[in-house]
Amino acid sequence: MSSDAMITHFVGAAAVVIVVAHVSGWVARLLRQPVIVGQLVAGIALGPTLLGTLAPEVSRQLFPSEIDPMLNALSQLALVVFLFGVGYELDLSILRQRARTVVTVSLAAFLVPMAAGACVALLFQEELVRLGAPAGMPLSAVLFLGVALSITAVPVLAAILRQNGLAGTLPGVIAMAAAGLIDVMGWSVLIGALLEAGDHSGLHWAGRLALVVLFTAAMLLGARPLLRRLLWRRHLDASYKLAVLVGFACASAWVTSALGLHVIFGALLAGAVVPRGEGGMLEPELVRxxxxxxxxxxxxxxxxxGAKVAVGSLDTSALVVLLLVTALGVLAKVGSGMGAARLCGVGRDDARTIGVLLSARGLTELIALNAGLQAGLIAGPLFTVFVLMALATTIATQPLLALVRWLASRPGREPDGDAGEGSRERAGPVPTSVPGSP
Known part of the structure; x- marks a missing residue:
């Protein structure tokens, strides 16, 4: 295919992707689901699961293999911009207000699902290897499958909080802060898994880990003051400042990718070290x-x-694994989050709400799964199983919240025993919205 023909195909495919995804996101919003649920369903539908099965010739014409590198490059750029924004907006300052509750909830809601995922990896090793886990189930694969069950999606959670009027309430604030800590722990373990599994740059994993630590230290100690001096102490046009920062995010992503990690880690780190405004406030001309x-x-x-998801390839045993990891993912998250909140004195209804909120995985799970796919820690039907698990647990959050509200409003129900931390009072501002969570 000539370069002109490739560009023509790419532009046509881009038009279809943008229109279908945003229409699907609009439909999801009408169904009181986060927009990204509809966009993920659209991505799966445009892949082999639906379009490739019902109209294979249309699929080949619309998405010829020659444009795959272009689509993949654009998707990676999207991740860099998205995660740069997430890193910039990640706010753990609430820890100063309710540190004990937030830390306890986040540790429980991370470690319990992590342990459950690791146990599944070890107990069902043969079946998981048959579905796409690496042979011999190395430590990196066990850690990765544990992380896959323990992640909470901060962007999706922010959308759910606003959608249900929970932004600023006690359960909403605790869940958002705990989700931020859970993601920090999850990305840290994922870095270890990818370093142990990868062979990039010809370095032993310990050598790459040392380079990652040095790079992180340089970013934390050197990049922020340098950016403040270059960009914040001068009256610069917002578009110029944004262009420099996106370039900075791409450079950071390039370094972590060269060190054997995924671009997502460099983008997150770049966002985290960008200076904030006075009082830690985010700058609207950057966020918007x-x-x-x-x-x-x-x-x-x-x-x-979605092109890597083939629902039709799932046999009976794969469907059983899907049901198992979905049920385990929901129960481990809801149970651990709710139990930890109760131990910290949070009221019964608010504790239930916190547990349900932490069960949403969404986009963050999908990013981690793609990182594992590139590292060879997951493949084939097993990748499809975990993508569908992420979709199912996210969709389930809304009806589970409705169930919690119904349990709280039953006639003759005993009042919640805790009036302190468990009250439904407003608990201060929740972090502002993050990219991709309208």
Whole structure:
């Protein structure tokens, strides 16, 4: 295919991806689901699961293999912009207000699902290897499958909080802060798994780990003051500042990718070290365009992910594994989050709400799964199983919240015993919205 023909195909495919994904996101919002649920469903539908099965010739014409590198490159750029924004907006300052509760909830809601995932990896090793786990189930694969069950999606959670009027309430604030800590722990373990599994740059994993630590230290100690001096102490046009920062995020992502990690880690780190305004406030002229760009480009990531999902390839045993990991993912998250909140004195209804909120995985899970796919820690039907698990647990959050509300409003029900931390009072501001979570 000539370069002109490739560009023609790519532009046509881009038009389809953008329109279908955003229409699907609009439908999801009407169904009181996060927008990314609809966009993920659209990505799966445009892959072999639906379009490739019902109209294979149309699928080949619309998405010829020659444009795959272009779509993949655009999807990676979307991830860099999106996660740069997530890192910039990640706010753990609430720890100063309710540190004990947040830390306890986050540790429980991370370690219990992590242990459950690791046990599943070890107990069902042969079946998981048959579905796409690496042979011999190395430590890196066990850690990865544990992380896959323990992640909570901060962007999706922010959308669910606003959608249900929970932003600023006690359960909403605790869940958001705990989710931020859970993601920090999850990404840290995932870094270890990828370093142990990878062979990039010809270095032993310990050598790459040392380089990662040095790079992280340089970013934390050197990049922030340098950026403040270059960009914040001068009256610069917002578009110029944004362009420099996105370039900075891409450079950071390039370094972590060269060190054998995924671009996502460099993008997150870049966002975390960007200076904030006075009092730690985020700058709207940075947040708004990051939201817009990420929202426009993320559908390409969903299409790339959807192209690797083949629901028709799941046999009976794969469906059993899907039911198992979905049920385990929900029960481990809800149970551990709720139990830890109760131990810290949070009221029964608020504790239930916190547990349910932490069960949403969504986009963050999908990003981790793609990182594992590239590292060879997951493949084939097993990748499909975990993508569907992420979709199912996210969709289940809304009806589970409705169930919690119904349990709280039953006639003759005894009042909640805790009036302190468990009250439904407003608990201060929740972090502002993040890219991709309208």
């Amino acid at each position: 365009p990051l939201n817009d760009v990420a929202g426009l480009l993320l559908p390409f990531f969903f299409v790339i992910s």
